[in-house]
Amino acid sequence: MSSHPIRRRALFQVAGAAAVGAALTPWAGVPAxxxxxxxxxxxGHGGTDSGAVGNGLQEKALTLNIALQIRDILLADYSGIDIRMSRTTDATVSLQQRTDDANAWGADIFISVHINSGGGTGFESYRYLTTDSATLALHNAMHSNALAGMRTVAGVTDRGMKTANFHVLRETTMPAILTENMFIDTVADANLLKNAAFLTADARGHAKGIASYLGLPPKSTGYSTIVDNATAGRFTASANWATSTYSTQRYGADYRYANPVLASDAAWFKVNIPAAGNYKVETWYPAVAGYNTATPFVVAAAGGNQTIVVDQSTGGGAWRSLGTFALAAGDYNVVGVSRWTSAAGYVIADAVRVTQV
Ligand SMILES: [Zn+2]
Known part of the structure; x- marks a missing residue:
């Protein structure tokens, strides 16, 4: 469980938002x-209620797996959301307890996750019999996104958007949707439900639908920068590194090249890392058949330099990932291209891109 919802509610108390639903009046000089x-x-289900069973699977375990992933994805990828769950373990919780709890908490939306049974295949979703426009909008968002999520892994039959007089749809006071994610008693569906990638894709689809309906802002660190060999003050190389425009796969006007030698004599790309954290580091170079097949790239990671060997005879003219690295904050030489390789052919220093992840 995240402590975030509790912290957020504590903030509300401090801010003096007396009544639920009351408009917040910002204090003078304090941004709202x-x-x-x-x-x-x-x-769905849990504890003494296993839900549907089939093919060695229990509905209650699958619904918990998917729902916990939905929660984790939303909290990791989006801002502005509090999540309460009817259960986070294999607990017995009645339908009445679930809807009472959601209503008392004042949820904006209610999403129930189930697995189908009774013979059939595919995905369907439900709203209550009579439907307001908010519920219909939520239903559209959940159905299309959950289906699209699952379809990133496998073909899934669309059984459609349906209505039903289910307790959790009827007794909730907010827009509520129930999803039925494949059939536990159909072998092909059960095989997908045994596939971790499928469950994650399903959860990701649900999360996307929820985020889309609620208008959640994605968490984005935003920081990404490109340093070219021509970027002022951000590229250093010895006079042994010559300049070329030979390959049209170059980034920018030109690039630098040097013969391999058993000494580093690295060309360095300097980046102003805004905060300690994980960063994806990529390089761009023009590839030519005769260029070096084992160029050592050095990343000045927080735990010490790491060397990544790149074949520059191929795969040029595009961003190539060197990996994700923990980097310290500060303005320093982050990526180096070393000449120290026993492979033949020019080593190339053209551009790097560093993106916070
Ligand atoms: Zn069920």
């Missing part, structure tokens, strides 16, 4: 903050 959206997430 928007209230977090409240998702009530309901993994």
């Amino acid at each position: 903050f928007a209230a977090n959206k409240k998702l009530y997430l309901d993994p």
Whole structure:
């Protein structure tokens, strides 16, 4: 469980938002903050109620797996959301307890996750019999995104958007949707439900639907920078590194090259890393058949330099990932191209891109 929802509610108390639903009046000079959206997430069944069973699977375990992933994805990838769950373990919780809890908490939306049974295949989703426009909008967002998520892994039959007089749809006071994710008693569907990648894709689809309906801002660190060999003050190389425009795969006007030698004599790309954290580091170079097949790239990672060997005879003219590295904050030489390789052919220093992840 994340402590985030509790912390957020504590902030509300401090700010003196007396009544639920009351407009927040910002104090003079204190910027107002928007209230977090409240998702009530309901993994179907649990405890003494296994739900449907088949092909060695139990519905209650699958719904908990998917729902916990939905929660984790939303908290990792989006801002402005509080999540409460009807259960986070294999607990017995009645339908009445679930809807009472969601109503008392004042959830903005209610999402219930189930696995189908009874013979059939594919995905379907439900809203209550009579439907307001908000519920219909939520239903559209959940159905299309969950289906699209699952379809990133496998073909899934669309059984459609349906209505039903289910307790959790009827007794909730907010827009509520129930998803039925494949058939546990159909072998082909059960095989997908045994596939971790499929469950994650399904959860990701649900998360996307929720984020889309609630208008959640994606968490983005935003920081990304490109340093070219021509970027002023950010590239250093000895006079042994010559300049070329030979390959049209170059980044920018030109690039630098040098013969391999058993000494580093590295060309360095300097980056102003805004904060300690994980960064994806990529390089761009023009590839020519005769260029070096084992060029050592050096990344000045927080735990010490790391060397990544790149074949520059191929794969040029595009960003190539060197990996994701923990980098310290500060303005320093982050990526170096070393000449120290026993492979033949020019080593190339053209451009790097560093992106916070
Ligand atoms: Zn069920």
